Amino acid sequence: MTAEDLKEYVGVIERMKSLMNSAEFDQVFSLLTSDLPKSKQFLLKMELKRMAQPCDYFIDLRGHVDGEVRPYVYREKTHYMDDKATQLFESGIKQYGGYTLGVYEEVMNADNNFRVIHKKETAERVKSALQGGELHEESAARSPEQQSSAKLITFGHYVNRNEERMNYGIDVDVKLADSRFIATTSDLSISGCKLKIPKGRTATPGDTITIHFTGLEQEYTLDLPNGIQYQLLDIEQLNKVNYWRLKKLPSAHDNGFSSFLQKFIHGNKRRYKINLDNTTDAVITKGYEQFYLPRLNSLPVYLTVNEGIVSPRFGLTTDYNKAIWHYFLDEQQRSVLITLLAVKRLKQLLAQSGPERSTILYCFTHAAKGKLYFYSATAEDLLAAPELRDTFFGFGAAKPSWRVFHLNLVKTTAQHATELFSLPETAEKAVPAEKIAMTPLVQGVIKNLRYIVSLTDITGNNSGYYQQYRYDPAQLSQLNQFGHRKLPQVPPCEPVPVQYINLRAESRYLYKTTVQLQQNDNLVAGFSRDFSTGGLQIETVQPVKYQKGDVVLLDLIDLQKITNKHQLSQLPYEVMAVSKSQTIMNLRVVPTDDGHTGKQFFQQLIQNNRAKLTLAEETPKYPGLSEALRNMYLKALNNFAFYLHRKGIRYELNVIAQGASPNALHSLLLKHSNNGPLDLEPLLKNSTANLQFAQQLKAMKRFDSPQSYELYIKATRSADNGGISLQSFYDYEFSDEQQKKAFIKSAIHQGSLFAFRLFLSRTGRPDTDYIAKEISYISVYAIHRAKSLEEELWSVAGVGDAVDISRELAWRYQCLEQLADSPHQQILLAD
Template identity: 55%
Template sequence: MTAPDLQEHLSIIERLKSSVQTSDFDQMFAVLTSDLPKSKQFLLKMELKRLSQPCDFFIDLRGHVDGDVRPYEYQGKTHYMDDQAIEVFEQGINDYGRFTLGVYEDVMNTDNNFRVMHRKETEARIRQALNNNQQAEPEQAEDMMVKHQARLVQFGSYINRSEERMNYSITVEIVLDNGKKYSAQTTDISVQGCKLKLARQIKLVENSEIGVFFRELEQEYTLDRNNPIRYQIVEVSPLDQKTQQLRLKRLEQSNEQELEFTNFIDRFIRGNKRRYKLNLDNALDAVIVKGYEQFYVPRTSSLPVFIAVQQGKSHPQCALTTENNRASFHYFQDELQRSVLPQILSAKRLKQLLQLPEGQRQTLLFCFTHAAKGKLYFYSATQAELASERGLNALFLGFGASKKSWKVFQLSFLTTSAEYSQLHFQVPGDAATAAKPKNTHLLDAYLKPLRFIVNLTDISTDLSTSWYQQLSYDKSAVRSLNQFAHAKLNQLPFCEAIPVKYVNLRSEDRYLYKTTVQLYNAREEALPAAFSRDFSPNGMQVEMQLPAQIKRGDIIRLNLPDLQKISNKYQLSQLAYEVMAVSKSGTIMNLKVLENDEEHQGKAFFQLLIQNNRSKLTVAEEQVKHPGLAPALRNMFIKALDSFPFYLHRKGIRYEMKAVAQGGQPTSLHQLLAQLPASQEHLNIEPLIKHSAVNLTFASQLKQMKRQDPPQCYELYLKVQPQQQGEPVLSCHYDYEYKSEPEKKGFIEQLINDRAAVFCYRIWLSRTGRPDSDFIAQELSYISQYAIHKAKLLEEELWSVVGVGELMDITDELLLRLDITTAQRQQQSALRHSLLNRG
């Protein structure tokens, strides 16, 4: 790129760059630079010669520009550029006559390049600060605010309407109890209510009663109305400086005229709803909420453990498991595959958490196991328990971290109720007649005792473990850790895993069928005897009698001797399959057809077998103990959720964080971002997307991931500088910005010394699958009847989601692991508390 001291002479460079290789270059150069000093002339000539040098670089703008990148061939090389870059490239070739460094630099510095865009934004902010201009132009400020905002999705917030509401604007007359009359305008109407817009100076009180004359309807439809329709004011809200909005609810219809008006409005809406359009706001919101919920829940890394309270005693009853948290549930199983969660989450520990103020009911749980004589012994301690035992803190952490089984969990204590299991959305009007699933008495009895949720999140990593391993402790005192050991019990309360129900991500049905399978690895060595569990045209699940050294991604070949006996048309031997997943026991494999240019004989055979025997085959489906249990627990979980889900959308080659979510409790990050300026129902996420983190780091990671892959973890350090007036100054730093762990620690210590508040968040980033269309089919169908364009926009938004992440506040664990002093941790805790409770 041209040096800053030559920027003022770019016009000369543009005039001469196409003439560098010509014979009259020196003459032209002398004429155009005659008024410049010799030193400047020398630098300009060197710059022109540098820009004209031939270039052999490959250009790859994938993930670097805001545009659709495609292959572009030039002189036998394939570059990847968007339309704007191609235009600049071809213009440069025309100017220089060949591919030069000047062409390369022009292509890499187009206006839609994320690096260039970020630099320009930074320069604009610096200029604004230097000019001390605190107020930007309204349109510019609004554009910037929108760019750094994400929709805030409130989980579990379904607004049900028992009837359809039609957008309809007419002039009405309202009558107050004191006899005063005012003119107003309807914005929508329904049989049992309406919304009005009227002058703001009219003083009205919620829950009071008013009368409404529908004068225009009376004139047009010759209604005989001597008395007004009686309504109750449900809500009064300002719209702007001059107008306010009333939300009204019809009072009980006690006479014949009231019933007549009810029947008229019902017929009027039915006959005109396609003309005037229904108010679909609640249905649109429901699709958004349900769609984002269904992306998040199957990918959560937290393990929600449901606590039942019966006869004054509490115990873990079940846990909602996903692909990402299943390992945490298995971690707490002993050698007999019994869950020890009833011991880990003892009544004593639960009582201690319940006594903490609401919103602060969380702690750290440190665990490790010890195997002896075929038995597995569990050791665990909370942060509070270690703090109360003088001298044991470093001993437990240092010794425990030396064990391979060492784990650190963030433990949150949340309240719930069986009532939350009934969260659902039902479309109004005729579409609402569809029967909704009803829980059986058995399911109601199972859910009724559930009063609390303990959210267990594994926040341990190899790097964090290495910090604990550096702690020094007295090895001779290790026996004193026996007080944290959990005794082996003959009987343990049963705590079961309930897999979360989510969209079937397979593109085809699987059919149960057991037949002999002969397996061979890539070295043509025979694997243990096996049989099929189920099959589909593109894959099958196989179970071996003994475990084998097989991993995901391996290529195996198999024979189907029994099926070969019934088929002469297809060769069912040496069929190539790819291993997609292997069970923890090493005996069950999910296989996918490995296709090449030739037709796969196994795929063709199973397609024909299914086509001719579909009625005789049994579709493989999950067996559930209590129908509806998983969705009920899911509803209870999202209502109590205390993490920060976020979503990454793909638009062409560009990735954006367009939505974040919130459950029953806002996290510290929700509260901090809410203090920044944003439009209604949005959060300002500018601190999170610094340095194009979404388009560079997160996007690059997602491109390498598949839906089945475990989440990628990051740490986010948030510096908050309190201000005397106005919102606090937030600054985010990601862990990948630092070269070493000591450098991270030095950064955190510097923030503490500067008296800034430090927040640390662990991020889990997962690749999503396709959206569950069945889960939102009813709402989309209803919306499509009256506004198909809105239904399409909703579908496009949900189908553009490619990544889902969640953030968990792990500040306490970070400061503990970095060995920050107790006094400094207490000081930080007070500072964070004051920031989160401002105003």
């Protein structure tokens, strides 16, 4: 591809390709460029020489083009190209006389390359949006194979069965009121069954039905002259066939029949197959939950209500949200969340209507006389004090401590902590749900939990926008009304880490050895508490003045005595956390160009002494509390989670998840899909999953911070049928800031812009121990289904989260007159 300033001379370049190594090159070039300035002639000649340079790049178009890719051997090197690329490759070799950079670039920029298609469509869509016009029909239309419907996972939702159900079809005689007819069982359990009903038969849930098991009576002596009574629970239609779900009613004469069914099912379940639908659903749900929660970017804060007093009690922490927890700690490492989450703010949130109760929270801190003072304001606070809005933004955003949070409030109850999935009691080695109980200690500490507040950092790189607000310095003293008061005593609010498997990148080992570090001009002695190849935890004999992010130089004095191969002095480590006493620090290896010597030493030490070393295992203060809190959060959250699967060389985004209720993005996509299967086209436009998201995941490691994107969706309602039409853009699709700002302001003024911050993280291996019991149970009866489930979970490569930032965007771009939610909410709430 030629440079932008040479595009107008593409004709000259095409004409000169075949003459690059010809004696006629200079003569023909002079004739074709005689009317051009010398500078342009020079650039053209340099470009031609660049394109004619020999190339040894491999070409691999698998997953990158709209065509069938095949191996293509050229000079003992195998490339992977489709027919169009092969044609361009062979034509280019004839023109250039060999495989050159020009040939490579022509092949990689063929018009059926997804990247090229994406770039063209984006330019057209952005141009159309900015001109206020509609997209061309051929660009907007999508073929059926391009339509992307998603599988929806509901977090915390499991269907428990007390008994195993067997897929078993037999004829039964059904008596309903005055009618009688023949039906067929679909499945059978001790206390119920499902019937396949002939056309034309109707009933109402709650009706009593009498069943004679004629099919069984032909083979067994049941002695049931009056049949067995059932109650109709539900009617479902599947593939135009009606199924009735029935529950057996208690009766004095059916004890023998129940005993018969128990023996019959136990003796034939490997022959007729056990119905595994609910167990399969549970594996999928639990599997996706354990990918999502450890990578949670939001900080859930659990609030207790005790004698009318509301206070934060716990924060559910992960490696990805710990920064939020630490941000709200004062100079004494005490949480200030109790003053942040004031009763007045909570009441404002509870009074909201709509798909979620949320607001935007703005914060900054001010240090004076060794103390740290917190200032915060919600969108509602600033609307109530418009005379201080510009001062708060202009002054606060200029501080390094400036943060913007999305704050969301949901209700919870301690009962949600115990609603776990269990295998049927009739299954071998099953543990009944009522036997999975919490300890009295955990029950006591969670009994008064009533609300969960989720804080999500959406600051990004947007502080510059808020610094553009102009203010009068004379008003700064009035910002004290947004300051947090210092409390003499703070009720305890403790961090509780999410616990699944050991999610650390590597194991840690307990080991005590002498260390020494330099603080200013003084040497500070200490010892290690534990180590891994990537870090250390050390304890010093006197307090240190290091903070998170500082780099310390460490000497491993005693370990140096056992190795001459590694130099264990002046080893650079980054401080990750410091204890309240300032004597315990968590350190992480600082990468160096020639490899970190300490990391190399500990790798060899672990490899040679693994059997002798003791693993460091964290003992929680309240065993079982982490599991209880995560169950409560899963049952209450309204986040939008999405997953990327790797299928060979391609990536797919076709699984999303929600909690107890949908958020704005769920609702928007549902209306866009006409209440049918969720269509993810607004998220997946222009092969986003295979291009932008896939390339990002490939460059990320498992413990890297999430990559964030902003998604802007312009929603319009059709005047004809009232349907919703969505036009979406990612922030990276705009060529410059002015173009993005023009689109956003235009859509905000029309009251139809939805904006979301997307966080994308790379996943690791699934926690197979967490679902081992269910997988083992499924494997007994359907090994192929167990393998399919494991393959689905092992193929998860990335997990994402979407947070609504529509209101924050209006503040950011100073469209303050558009803060009334009515146009935005009408789209979601209209029937």
